[in-house]
Amino acid sequence: MKKLIILLVCGVFWANILLAQKTQFTVFEFIKVENDQIFDYIEFKDLMEKVYRQALNDKKITGWDFWSLQSGGDRADFQYIMVTHYDDPVKMMDGLNEESMIEYTKIAYPHLNESQVRKIFEESLAMRDMPMRLYMREIAETNDNFQVKPGVLASFDLMKANEGKFDAYEKAESEVFKPIHQKRIEQGLMGHWSFMRTALPLGSEAKSTHLTVNMYKDYMQFFNSQAYEDMNQTEAQRKAVNEGLNSRDQKWVYLATLENVVR
Template sequence: MLAMILLLLMPIQSHSQTPGQQVYIGVTFYKVNPGKSEAYTNLVRSHAHRVVEQSVRNGDLLGWYFYQVLMSPEMENKYDYVVVTVSSKFNDLVDNPVSMKDRYAKAISGAREMNWESYNSKLLEFRSIVKYEVYAHRAGIDPKTPVSKYVQIDYMKPLPGKTAEYIKTEREIFYPIHQERIKLGALTDWGLYEKILPFTANSENDFVTANFFENLKSLLDPKYEEAFNYIPNNSNYIIMSERVDQVRKMVRSDIWKLIDHVDQSTIK
């Protein structure tokens, strides 16, 4: 399992949220320097984890998820790790009034502990930040689902003038299909997220969907058509697929593996 939260990243699984609560997700993409992956993940697990744990315990964050990128077609701005930070406080994901240095000092102190300067120096030595994005959670199946080992992130771009229709398609067509896929064992959870920041007129994607699963075999047998056939009063699967292609373009797809996480399920 993997991702390093703001101190970073995900799930993108919005666990620990309450019904009706708007959830936002900060996603930080990292490039690790050659030969530094093991040292970086160890540092995240031993120090970033504790900093985030206190933030979750204090109610400042809902969750933090550290992912390793197993596969991505992104080559121009390549990244190896992702940290997903889940919060109901949009402002804190954009301009947190409490500095990372102060959060570190509150969580980790003592003569035998690594001080902030040394910790930050190691982070700079091990990795660099590729980009940071903020998303709003728009749809999901079950926020109480246990955290999954893998997630497939599909980057979506609605066609011009088709944003509202695209969201409707995800909620009314794909949502019930994903529910059936869960019953068939191909999926554990699913979510739809809209990109809020940064805004650019030629953004690569405006939405992402997250397909959570426990076994990589789900990539070989996602059971879309089988799940669709279980839905009452459905139309032909091919017709449905063509309708989807008329409202959005799937830009690309990543596969992430969860390395570490902190949320209410891990707080003792």
């Protein structure tokens, strides 16, 4: 009996470790570029794809995405969303500093000398502004094998849990909305869904507390999903959906197309 208890305790311990290892931590950077510098920045982000691939090879990150905004609140303030994925919260908070980026750039572009690399970074910093950066922790996602590749579409929905309903909102997303999205995926109306909690910024003045990411393979799938209505929902299910909707405020919805990806 004693050995059985020890085995059970060890099993729970290792299960928690494996769960922690699978947890994704993500930084979303909303980027603003002046209109007369957009073409220069497009060239720069293509260069950055190779640099972030070096960071992936070095296991500093688990992925990197570069999205071009199609629509959304405060659309004039942002043109792009840069998303960097980590498997550890400390790595997320440390990020990739300028010196690390320069070293990875040297590896990716061995024909460039250090002064050329530094000039590229100085010019890129001068042409962009990041008025909003979010540090997120994934707490729920659908079970799927969606392939994240250039051309896929996503909506980034910034949410703010209503006062006193933080736990109720998270429960609604995990227990009510996740099964709905899973069903849509199984019906071919969606590619992937994930739900994230804001790690930073915090406090009552923060614009959002959560983020949902809804991915689609193309516009056809996106519009079919928007038109779909589940006529088989029970009254109890509709009530649960409405309660979930009333537990949060949907601040903004950003629709974006994936341009570059590193996995």
